[in-house]
Amino acid sequence: MKLLALSGSLRKASYNTAALEALSSLAPSDIEIQIGNIADLPLYNPDLEGESIPSLDELKAVLAEASGLIIASPEYAHGISGPMKNALDWLVSGEEFPYKPIMLINTSPRACHAQEALKEVLTTMSGILVDSAYVSLPLLSSGLDRDGILADTALCHSLKTGLNNFRTGIEVSSNNRLID
Numbered sequence: 331m332k333l334l335a336l337s338g339s340l341r342k343a344s345y346n347t348a349a350l351e352a353l354s355s356l357a358p359s360d361i362e363i364q365i366g367n368i369a370d371l372p373l374y375n376p377d378l379e380g381e382s383i384p385s386l387d388e389l390k391a392v393l394a395e396a397s398g399l400i401i402a403s404p405e406y407a408h409g410i411s412g413p414m415k416n417a418l419d420w421l422v423s424g425e426e427f428p429y430k431p432i433m434l435i436n437t438s439p440r441a442c443h444a445q446e447a448l449k450e451v452l453t454t455m456s457g458i459l460v461d462s463a464y465v466s467l468p469l470l471s472s473g474l475d476r477d478g479i480l481a482d483t484a485l486c487h488s489l490k491t492g493l494n495n496f497r498t499g500i501e502v503s504s505n506n507r508l509i510d
């Protein structure tokens with residue numbers, strides 16, 4: 331099973347990116363998590379729809395191949411981070427996103443506004459939020475990087491449980507679509 335993971339933070343020492351890197355390391359051998367790049371996308375402009383944009387073409391190609399999408403994104407001023415919203419706006423009109431199962435990771439439990447806004451945007455885009463896969467990790471101010479997360483048993487347990495539930499959610503949603 332291939333999964334695409336996107337971090338909404340461009341920061342080098344990002345907790346969101348670290349959480350995705352840790353999740354990727356913890357994944358069982360039959361799950362491959364690729365961390366995608368949204369940093370090189372241009373600012374969204376409908377006039378550019380249909381033009382060849384290598385960073386967007388690459389993102390769409392990986393998303394098309396993925397059985398599910400994992401998003402870890404910070405809250406800025408009670409909103410979705412600009413890089414993440416920009417990436418989602420680029421994906422709105424494509425055929426890769428709709429009905430894609432989605433796992434959300436929140437690395438700052440106090441950041442509830444951005445999570446709610448993200449859920450609204452993702453469901454509007456016809457993504458399938460897998461609620462049982464939601465993971466909340468208290469990483470803010472922890473100073474932890476990928477290896478620090480991997481050394482913490484409780485954090486690893488949360489990530490592994492979320493990923494396991496996500497796999498189940500993906501299988502259920504794929505069976506439901508076959509029945510439909």
Ligand SMILES: Cc1cc2nc3c(=O)[nH]c(=O)nc-3n(C[C@H](O)[C@H](O)[C@H](O)COP(=O)(O)O)c2cc1C
Pocket residue numbers: 339340341343344345346347404405406407408409438440441442470
């Ligand atoms: C400009 C800016 C605005 C922020 N606004 C909020 C906010 O409204 N609510 C919140 O909980 N955290 C806020 N934060 C804190 C970030 O969400 C937090 O630092 C987070 O860890 C950043 O994610 P990263 O570690 O993946 O880069 C803000 C940080 C910055 C730099």
